[in-house]
Amino acid sequence: MIRDITLGQYYPGNSLIHRLDARLKIIVALLFIVELFVVNNFYGFVIATLALAIVVAVSRVPVGFIFRGLKPILIILLFTFALNIFLVKGTPLWQWHSITITYEGVNTALFMGVRLILLIAGTSLLTLCTKPLALTDGIEKLLYPLSKLGVPTHEIAMMMTIALRFIPTLLEETDKIMKAQQARGADFESGNIFKKIKNLIPIIVPLFVSAFRIAMDLAMAMEARCYRGGKGRTKMNEMKYHLRDYIGYLLMFAFLALVILSRSFG
Amino acid sequence: MSIEVKNLRHIYDKGLPTEQVALDDVSFTIDDGKLVGIIGHTGSGKSTLLQHLNGLLKADSGNILIDGVDITDKDVTMLEIRKKIGLVFQYPEYQLFEETVEKDVAFGPKNLGLDEEEIAERVKEALTLVGLDYEKVKDKSPFDLSGGQKRRVAIAGVVAMRPRVLILDEPTAGLDPKSHQDILQMVKHIHATFGNIVIFVSHNMDDIANLSDQILVISDGKKIMDGTPLEVFGKRDELKAMGLSVPRVTELMARLKEKGLDVDQDILDISKAEEEIVRVLK
Numbered sequence: 428m429i430r431d432i433t434l435g436q437y438y439p440g441n442s443l444i445h446r447l448d449a450r451l452k453i454i455v456a457l458l459f460i461v462e463l464f465v466v467n468n469f470y471g472f473v474i475a476t477l478a479l480a481i482v483v484a485v486s487r488v489p490v491g492f493i494f495r496g497l498k499p500i501l502i503i504l505l506f507t508f509a510l511n512i513f514l515v516k517g518t519p520l521w522q523w524h525s526i527t528i529t530y531e532g533v534n535t536a537l538f539m540g541v542r543l544i545l546l547i548a549g550t551s552l553l554t555l556c557t558k559p560l561a562l563t564d565g566i567e568k569l570l571y572p573l574s575k576l577g578v579p580t581h582e583i584a585m586m587m588t589i590a591l592r593f594i595p596t597l598l599e600e601t602d603k604i605m606k607a608q609q610a611r612g613a614d615f616e617s618g619n620i621f622k623k624i625k626n627l628i629p630i631i632v633p634l635f636v637s638a639f640r641i642a643m644d645l646a647m648a649m650e651a652r653c654y655r656g657g658k659g660r661t662k663m664n665e666m667k668y669h670l671r672d673y674i675g676y677l678l679m680f681a682f683l684a685l686v687i688l689s690r691s692f693g
Numbered sequence: 694m695s696i697e698v699k700n701l702r703h704i705y706d707k708g709l710p711t712e713q714v715a716l717d718d719v720s721f722t723i724d725d726g727k728l729v730g731i732i733g734h735t736g737s738g739k740s741t742l743l744q745h746l747n748g749l750l751k752a753d754s755g756n757i758l759i760d761g762v763d764i765t766d767k768d769v770t771m772l773e774i775r776k777k778i779g780l781v782f783q784y785p786e787y788q789l790f791e792e793t794v795e796k797d798v799a800f801g802p803k804n805l806g807l808d809e810e811e812i813a814e815r816v817k818e819a820l821t822l823v824g825l826d827y828e829k830v831k832d833k834s835p836f837d838l839s840g841g842q843k844r845r846v847a848i849a850g851v852v853a854m855r856p857r858v859l860i861l862d863e864p865t866a867g868l869d870p871k872s873h874q875d876i877l878q879m880v881k882h883i884h885a886t887f888g889n890i891v892i893f894v895s896h897n898m899d900d901i902a903n904l905s906d907q908i909l910v911i912s913d914g915k916k917i918m919d920g921t922p923l924e925v926f927g928k929r930d931e932l933k934a935m936g937l938s939v940p941r942v943t944e945l946m947a948r949l950k951e952k953g954l955d956v957d958q959d960i961l962d963i964s965k966a967e968e969e970i971v972r973v974l975k
Contacts, residue, residue: 606749607788610780611850612772612804629800632790636836 429532438555444486445556448564448672455679456553462550462686463542470652478682479549485558497544504543511536568666581656589645599639604633636653657663694743694760694777694857696723696746701755703741703914715741717914719755723907728884730922732937738914739894740783743860746892758906759858773807776805778957779856783863785847786840794820794838794846795831812853820854822845822886824879841872845879852883859883861893865900880904884897902926902940902961910937923959942966 444452459475466472497504517531551564554562565585574580605615609631613624703716715738718865723729733739744750745757748771750765757764779801782788791797795816802812820827821844823845830838835846848864864880865873877900883896884891895901901908901922908925910918918925926932926939938944942963947957949970956973960966 603782604788607772607782607785608746608800609749610747610775610782611788611801612775612854613800614804629788629790631700635789636789637787 432626436554437558438488438492440487440556442485442487442556443671444482444552446671447556447675448666448668449557449561450568450666451668451672451675451679452557453562453569454551455675457552458679458683459490459549460546462683463546465686465690466542468692470692471686472538472545474682474685475545476541478546479552482552483548486552488552488555493548493555497547498541500547504540507543508536508540511539562586563591564662564666574654581658581660589601593641596641597634600637600641601630601634603639604630621648695726696890697756697758698722698746698964699756699758701742701745701749701757702753703738703745704753706851707753713884715914716745716752719911719914719916721909721916721919723890725890725893727890727906728880728904729890729907729909730901731892731894731909731911732896732898732901733894733911734936737911739911740862741914742860742911743780743892743894746858746860747778747797748774749780774804776854777856778858779851779854779860781848781851781859781861781864783866784844785850786835786843787969789843789847789850794825794835797835797846798849798853801850802934805854815853815855816849819849822844822852822879822883823849824882825849826873829913841868841875844868844872846878848876850880855887856889858890858892859887861891863894863896865897877904898926898938899942902943910935912937922961926961 440580449587459479463475512528512532513526515529515532515535517529519527520530520533557565563584566587567580569580570580570583592645597606609615613629615623615630618626699720701716701719702714705713705715718736719742726946726974731739731742745752748769752765755765758928759774759777762769787806789797791800798819799812801816807815816831817827822831824829825842825845830842830846838846844864848861851859861880861942880891880893881904883889893904896965905922908918908922910925910932917935918928918931926943929939929943932939939947939962942961943958946956946958946960946966946969950958954970954973956969960969
């Protein structure tokens with residue numbers, strides 16, 4: 428049950444999107460988020476959707492897999508949709524007692540909905556097509572200028588790598604502890620909210636103990652292999668831009684221009 | 694109390710590309726009061742089987758009858774199963790969480806809905822049974838104890854529920870030789886006291902041979918052998934082909950025979966082996 432959680436999941440593949448430089452993909456994903464808020468009319472959304480669809484097709488990640496990531500935000504999605512549709516003032520489209528649905532309301536609600544869906548789908552595509560290690564490597568590289576200002580960029584990247592690496596381990600550990608306490612008759616399902624929270628203590632305490640134990644072991648193992656932080660540390664696989672990455676950057680700017688232009692269409 | 698497992702099947706990740714058959718048509722019977730050893734490789738399906746016996750996993754098909762009651766039936770409540778069957782996981786010390794040893798051991802009995810007096814009595818009994826000094830440890834934090842002691846406390850937590858079937862998944866894993874022997878003695882002692890069914894998993898064939906009345910061999914999710922220690926360890930070649938081994942005494946007798954010494958092969962006990970070798974050499 429608990430193992431079904433898929434956070435920042437990677438979908439193994441060898442498509443062009445998978446092979447692109449992580450730095451490029453991070454920048455594209457960030458820019459895509461910004462662009463989604465630059466877009467303000469129908470044509471813009473068509474362009475953004477088409478662009479995303481092309482990237483998805485090239486990545487060969489099953490569409491269903493991407494939409495699975497939308498499930499957790501379904502409530503937020505419906506909530507924003509409902510708020511917009513009922514609360515935005517404008518030309519009435521349909522009226523029943525005090526409830527009015529306006530033309531503008533439907534418009535904003537749809538735009539917000541599509542915007543959120545594209546946002547989640549676009550960003551989850553980043554983690555789906557980039558190995559966690561490449562992702563943190565990319566972040567470290569992109570943050571590098573900040574290290575001149577004294578920001579510990581390598582340490583931040585290392586922390587992210589470790590955090591990502593241990594999500595499945597901790598989930599497995601939780602599963603094990605839950606089963607062990609269930610075997611002792613613990614009940615996690617029934618009771619009111621306070622009782623349910625109290626019932627979590629037999630899981631949380633051992634989980635923390637385990638997490639600290641794992642952390643100590645890992646620190647020891649890293650030290651035993653002479654890890655001493657980022658200073659002077661070189662990489663086994665240096666990140667290098669290829670021709671495809673430069674083309675990627677060009678397409679990114681072309682897309683940006685198109686999105687900005689789209690504002691004047693409507 | 695008896696256990697009857699019929700055609701048990703379990704598949705992990707059914708319908709996904711990672712689908713894996715963990716148990717394939719496993720059937721066996723365990724009679725009341727038996728001490729049963731289970732052997733098999735890591736990943737052979739042993740742990741999956743144990744979790745089924747405790748109702749923690751749901752079978753894809755097959756039945757598990759405990760005293761004639763089918764626990765795979767939806768009408769049987771989990772508490773009812775866990776009252777009868779106690780399961781001690783691998784490295785059980787990692788599940789300790791209370792402030793004191795006494796409270797931690799009381800967690801199980803409390804969940805059974807027993808009254809204070811009964812709980813106190815059972816905690817005392819369980820801690821004594823696992824070989825700890827009740828007065829000395831009851832107010833200590835479980836996290837201050839040594840590795841071997843922690844494991845005893847964790848086992849006591851299940852023993853205090855007075856299960857009619859006690860299942861231990863590799864109870865001696867990762868312990869030093871002294872604690873290892875102590876835990877084995879403890880298993881024997883609990884079995885003798887309660888006269889219940891005890892099922893334990895181990896990779897140590899000597900322990901399995903010394904303790905068990907009955908041995909189950911699991912490989913690739915299938916039950917390969919089921920019999921007394923002599924029956925199972927008599928099939929040395931088959932076990933070796935599976936990558937398992939036999940007790941050291943059995944191995945010794947087999948090799949002596951290979952070298953031309955006509956010793957009896959049906960021996961699992963070191964002193965009997967000694968007598969037999971002396972007899973043949975005379």
